[in-house]
Amino acid sequence: MASPVLEATDLVKDFGAVRPVDNISFELRRGEILGLLGANGAGKTTAINMILGIVTPTSGTIRVFGKDLARERIAILRRMNFCSTYTQLPGNLRVWQNLTVFGKIYRVPNLKRRIDEVLDLLEIRHLKDRVSGHLSAGESTRLNLCKALLNKPELLLLDEPTASLDPDIADKVRTVTKRIREEDGTSILYTSHNMRDVEEVCDRVVFMHKGRILFTGTAAEILSHSNEQSLESLFIRVARGGEIESGEGKGEPDATT
Amino acid sequence: MTFSTIQALVLRNLYLYTRTPVRLVELVFWPLVDLLVWGYLTVFLQKHTGDSFPYQITFLIGAVILWDILFRAQQGVALYFLEDVWSRNLLNVFSAPVTNADYLVSTYVIGFLRAAVTSLLLAVLAIVLYSFNLFELNWSLLPFVFNLLVFGWSLGMISTALIVRWGPAAETLAWAVPFFIQPFAAVYYPVASLPPAIQWISQWIPCSHIFEGMRDGLKDGVVSWNDLAMATGLNAVYLALAGWLFVRVMRTAREKGLLTKFVAQ
Numbered sequence: 001m002a003s004p005v006l007e008a009t010d011l012v013k014d015f016g017a018v019r020p021v022d023n024i025s026f027e028l029r030r031g032e033i034l035g036l037l038g039a040n041g042a043g044k045t046t047a048i049n050m051i052l053g054i055v056t057p058t059s060g061t062i063r064v065f066g067k068d069l070a071r072e073r074i075a076i077l078r079r080m081n082f083c084s085t086y087t088q089l090p091g092n093l094r095v096w097q098n099l100t101v102f103g104k105i106y107r108v109p110n111l112k113r114r115i116d117e118v119l120d121l122l123e124i125r126h127l128k129d130r131v132s133g134h135l136s137a138g139e140s141t142r143l144n145l146c147k148a149l150l151n152k153p154e155l156l157l158l159d160e161p162t163a164s165l166d167p168d169i170a171d172k173v174r175t176v177t178k179r180i181r182e183e184d185g186t187s188i189l190y191t192s193h194n195m196r197d198v199e200e201v202c203d204r205v206v207f208m209h210k211g212r213i214l215f216t217g218t219a220a221e222i223l224s225h226s227n228e229q230s231l232e233s234l235f236i237r238v239a240r241g242g243e244i245e246s247g248e249g250k251g252e253p254d255a256t257t
Numbered sequence: 258m259t260f261s262t263i264q265a266l267v268l269r270n271l272y273l274y275t276r277t278p279v280r281l282v283e284l285v286f287w288p289l290v291d292l293l294v295w296g297y298l299t300v301f302l303q304k305h306t307g308d309s310f311p312y313q314i315t316f317l318i319g320a321v322i323l324w325d326i327l328f329r330a331q332q333g334v335a336l337y338f339l340e341d342v343w344s345r346n347l348l349n350v351f352s353a354p355v356t357n358a359d360y361l362v363s364t365y366v367i368g369f370l371r372a373a374v375t376s377l378l379l380a381v382l383a384i385v386l387y388s389f390n391l392f393e394l395n396w397s398l399l400p401f402v403f404n405l406l407v408f409g410w411s412l413g414m415i416s417t418a419l420i421v422r423w424g425p426a427a428e429t430l431a432w433a434v435p436f437f438i439q440p441f442a443a444v445y446y447p448v449a450s451l452p453p454a455i456q457w458i459s460q461w462i463p464c465s466h467i468f469e470g471m472r473d474g475l476k477d478g479v480v481s482w483n484d485l486a487m488a489t490g491l492n493a494v495y496l497a498l499a500g501w502l503f504v505r506v507m508r509t510a511r512e513k514g515l516l517t518k519f520v521a522q
């Protein structure tokens with residue numbers, strides 16, 4: 001099998017006395033959409049920030065495209081991208097100006113054409129000349145996604161991409177996510193609280209709780225281990241501290257038990 | 258270091274100034290107020306002190322212009338970072354393939370452009386309003402001005418490092434840092450007029466040699482190579498130390514998750 005695009009091994013992060021990520025290991029295979037699922041504070045964003053190099057792990061290693069992130073961060077970042085509901089593009093610039101700036105940072109060839117392409121893909125071409133700060137929350141999430149797709153990333157990190165979207169647009173974003181995976185073979189790490197997202201988009205799920213991984217596997221595999229009818233009810237039970245026998249899809253031993 | 262990245266980061270700031278021209282007011286308004294106040298003070302002093310210290314007095318106008326070069330350069334660097342904080346863009350920038358060097362060099366460029374706009378404007382107005390011609394120093398002016406610019410960059414990096422380390426609460430440092438050193442830097446008065454202990458401090462500040470050298474230059478028309486050499490040497494040390502501090506603080510910020518906290522606040 002081809003080597004994984006992303007390999008996180010024994011990742012730990014301590015912020016003083018807080019340990020938001022507690023010894024997790026997982027991998028993202030080429031062309032796969034992997035869901036990172038977990039309640040508020042489970043450590044999803046911290047994990048993503050470590051993969052982006054914005055937060056350095058206390059211990060453990062991250063390999064992306066077979067390279068060590070700690071050593072080859074810039075070369076790796078060129079080939080990936082990220083979109084989060086927590087960040088915005090500068091509100092005082094126009095949409096096309098923001099995309100131009102990031103397009104140049106990522107050295108996107110034929111930038112003007114690529115900008116039109118991504119705007120079309122997210123159906124916001126008509127907003128091209130608008131001031132970014134004047135966009136609605138949903139529009140600005142889609143602009144963030146445009147930025148994240150500019151360089152045709154081989155690895156895309158999406159932190160709650162559908163959080164502020166209405167059902168119609170959320171559905172479109174899911175469709176786009178699947179489409180870029182089909183067309184460009186993009187590997188995607190996708191965090192969300194929205195079970196619909198996870199069930200519809202993700203090939204496999206890493207289920208985090210309090211910094212640890214409880215389950216890894218397809219949604220069906222996870223459910224078969226948990227005596228729950230749906231991911232949603234499993235999620236709620238875990239979040240409320242219900243007793244869960246942790247298990248792992250495909251019979252792999254779980255990292256945390 | 259990548260040219261296209263630096264170009265993009267500079268472009269982001271140029272868009273900002275063209276998009277919101279009201280930002281230019283800050284580049285023009287405060288320096289202009291300074292020039293008017295110090296300029297008319299000079300006119301007044303000249304009238305009432307006769308010919309005894311004419312050069313020191315007209316130098317007040319030169320000092321205003323030169324101090325502004327330093328201040329705008331420092332602010333160019335520090336505000337550049339704050340713009341990304343204010344617009345919640347920090348994670349986008351630092352999760353992109355941007356090295357510390359790319360980032361710093363683009364802040365220098367912005368600092369330089371800001372200083373250039375303000376100083377040219379002030380220099381021309383000083384000629385028109387007060388017949389004070391800074392360019393009397395000819396080409397020897399350039400190395401002095403360049404030294405001020407570089408010291409402004411160093412102070413800018415120090416301000417940014419403090420803001421990264423201590424969070425948005427430290428934002429006011431972006432404006433305050435140059436004024437910490439101003440009293441020691443002999444901007445408006447000769448070093449000799451300071452008490453000995455402060456004179457001792459002031460010899461370690463690059464820009465005090467610049468202002469001292471400028472005063473001598475305007476008085477005798479002779480370039481003070483000694484002052485220039487001291488300023489350049491000290492500047493090299495400050496620039497290296499400030500760069501080191503910035504890089505170190507960025508590393509700490511990654512360890513403590515400080516960059517992500519900016520987003521949350």
Ligand SMILES: Nc1ncnc2c1ncn2[C@@H]1O[C@H](COP(=O)(O)OP(=O)(O)OP(=O)(O)O)[C@@H](O)[C@H]1O
Pocket residue numbers: 015018019020038039040041042043044045046047513514515517518
């Ligand atoms: N920079 C930081 N400094 C200190 N603690 C932090 C920092 N960043 C995150 N934490 C803590 O780490 C824990 C995990 O946070 P994280 O943002 O990773 O959770 P999450 O799974 O993304 O949650 P959510 O679903 O709410 O986005 C939280 O308790 C948070 O307070």
Ligand SMILES: [Mg+2]
Pocket residue numbers: 044045046159
């Ligand atoms: Mg999160």
